[in-house]
Amino acid sequence: AQTVTQSQPEMSVQEAETVTLSCTYDTSESDYYLFWYKQPPSRQMILVIRQEAYKQQNATENRFSVNFQKAAKSFSLKISDSQLGDAAMYFCAYGLQGGSEKLVFGKGTKLTVNP
Amino acid sequence: DTAVSQTPKYLVTQMGNDKSIKCEQNLGHDTMYWYKQDSKKFLKIMFSYNNKELIINETVPNRFSPKSPDKAHLNLHINSLELGDSAVYFCASSQGVLAGTRTQYFGPGTRLTVL
Numbered sequence: 001a002q003t004v005t006q007s008q009p010e011m012s013v014q015e016a017e018t019v020t021l022s023c024t025y026d027t028s029e030s031d032y033y034l035f036w037y038k039q040p041p042s043r044q045m046i047l048v049i050r051q052e053a054y055k056q057q058n059a060t061e062n063r064f065s066v067n068f069q070k071a072a073k074s075f076s077l078k079i080s081d082s083q084l085g086d087a088a089m090y091f092c093a094y095g096l097q098g099g100s101e102k103l104v105f106g107k108g109t110k111l112t113v114n115p
Numbered sequence: 116d117t118a119v120s121q122t123p124k125y126l127v128t129q130m131g132n133d134k135s136i137k138c139e140q141n142l143g144h145d146t147m148y149w150y151k152q153d154s155k156k157f158l159k160i161m162f163s164y165n166n167k168e169l170i171i172n173e174t175v176p177n178r179f180s181p182k183s184p185d186k187a188h189l190n191l192h193i194n195s196l197e198l199g200d201s202a203v204y205f206c207a208s209s210q211g212v213l214a215g216t217r218t219q220y221f222g223p224g225t226r227l228t229v230l
Contacts, residue, residue, distance in 0.1 A: 033217055039156075043203060045221035089156060095217050101146055101209065102160035102171055103219055 006106035021077045023092030031097035034075045040088040087113045119222040127228045135192045138206030147189035152203040
């Protein structure tokens with residue numbers, strides 16, 4: 001069974017600085033997707049960024065980028081120029097291509113942004 | 116316009132009661148999901164429907180019964196509510212098996228409190 005591990009229950013960063021959130025996963029499949037979702041106190045689940053496993057290029061969305069290391073099964077999220085609005089729970093998730101439609105989530109990392 | 120909506124957003128009820136949560140998506144997606152987020156923020160899939168057909172049932176008690184009257188709606192009915200059912204329930208949707216990156220878009224969540 002696929003599992004997703006986020007080893008940092010909590011992280012903090014100074015406003016305008018850069019922070020990296022870690023995620024590792026376990027799978028025997030070769031085709032899959034990886035996602036980072038953000039959950040602010042409003043509890044809405046917001047897609048931050050996604051990565052297809054067949055793509056070697058790391059995904060980027062404005063201040064958010066990933067470091068996808070397929071062989072190491074690692075998928076970290078880098079937030080540059082952190083803003084107060086980035087404070088939230090961040091969840092890493094795995095989805096299998098062509099199989100079950102479910103997402104498997106990590107336990108989340110709570111990010112605090114200090115002014 | 117809201118993409119994935121859920122009603123109600125909050126639900127407080129007594130043990131033993133029966134309650135329903137409704138979900139609607141206007142994204143034209145074929146697949147809809149129910150996830151449960153427990154008190155430790157862990158998200159886990161409960162059910163998935165594709166074009167009104169159940170495709171995932173993740174060992175959920177029989178007291179939980181999803182119903183999909185059409186592909187834009189997926190409701191969750193819970194019989195004989197128990198204290199352990201208290202959680203936030205998220206509805207999500209994605210494009211179907213043959214399409215795209217399987218990105219799931221989430222509703223705002225329903226916080227269920229069983230007293």
